[in-house]
Amino acid sequence: MWYNADMKANNAYCMRGVSVPAIGFGTYLIPKEKTEDCVLRALGCGYRHIDTAAFYGNERETGNAVRRSGLKREDVFVTSKVWASDRGYEKTLAAFDRTMNELGFDYLDMYLIHWPESPSRTPDWEKVNLATWQAMTELYKAGRAKAIGVSNFLPHHLGALMRTEIPPMADQIEYNIGTRQPETVNYCRKHGVLVEAWSPLGRGRLLADERLTAIAAKRGITTAQLCIAWCASQGVLPLPKTTDTARMRENLAALSVRLSDEDIAAIGAIPPFGASGRDPDANGF
Ligand code: A2P
Secondary structure (H helix, E strand, O other): OOEOHHHOEOOEEEEOOEEEEOOOEEOOOOOHHHHHHHHHHHHHHOOOEEEOOHHHOOHHHHHHHHHHOOOOHHHOEEEEEEOHHHOOHHHHHHHHHHHHHHHOOOOEEEEEEOOOOOOOOOOOHHHHHHHHHHHHHHHHHOOOEEEEEEEOOOHHHHHHHHOOOOOOOEEEEEOEOOEOOHHHHHHHHHHOOEEEEEOOOHHHHHHHOHHHHHHHHHHOOOHHHHHHHHHHHOOOEEOOOOOOHHHHHHHHHHHHOOOOHHHHHHHHOOOOOOOOOOOOOOOOO
16 A cells, blocks of 8 residues: 555655645645745745646746745645646656756655546547656656656546556545545545545635535534545545635644534535536546
């Protein structure tokens, strides 16, 4: 097993010997010109895990914030991702160099394949994903990326990669109370792959849901905290995004909220709702 939920301790998960803080700060949709300030404030609030991607266009600003924070590089866990147009062995290696140049780092904590190639686009989808993975494996073995994984991969995309020398350590998927992707989560649990949640608040869509606001009010927490604490209760690592300092603190504090079995059962009974509609096979990238 690369990752074991029982190893969650000190608010961190352990992936094949690499410790990853159990909540991360998401930077998708934070405009480039605001990113440095936002990430700097997030680090000031206590976040030690920042999630970016080449596609977000804010890697340079993320790297600047880490440097300006005065924190030691090894005390901040930074993830980035190779974009869909850079799939394949050579292109992935070149994309990684560009990412490192943007971030200004000499190693990356985790590198992910942002979206899988899929059978709906090319019959060679599995070959393409394996070629991309070969590059990821090489980056890992060279110590340039301390951990490697995927994003938006479903079980059928993961299968071939799980049979390679270094299987993915994490899968970052759309995951929240309304969008639980049980097949993928169960597959990852079974194979020791850490699941990370993008959009743990459903891009804010979950926050007005009356069933959730009622449970949160009963527990004296905010609905955002309920959503984040629920992810954590499922052994899934939430990556909430906000540009607001008070919300950064609020979201971080959710990690110490322990939900009761009754809350978890009530949430479990809510049928799926509020998904983004992005399907890795149908209209992924
Ligand atoms: P903002 O950046 O204005 O704070 P997700 O992480 O699921 O993608 O959701 C992000 C959305 O949720 C953003 O629109 C963000 O808005 C909003 N958001 C993040 N944290 C909170 C919070 N604690 N309370 C209310 N809205 C929040």
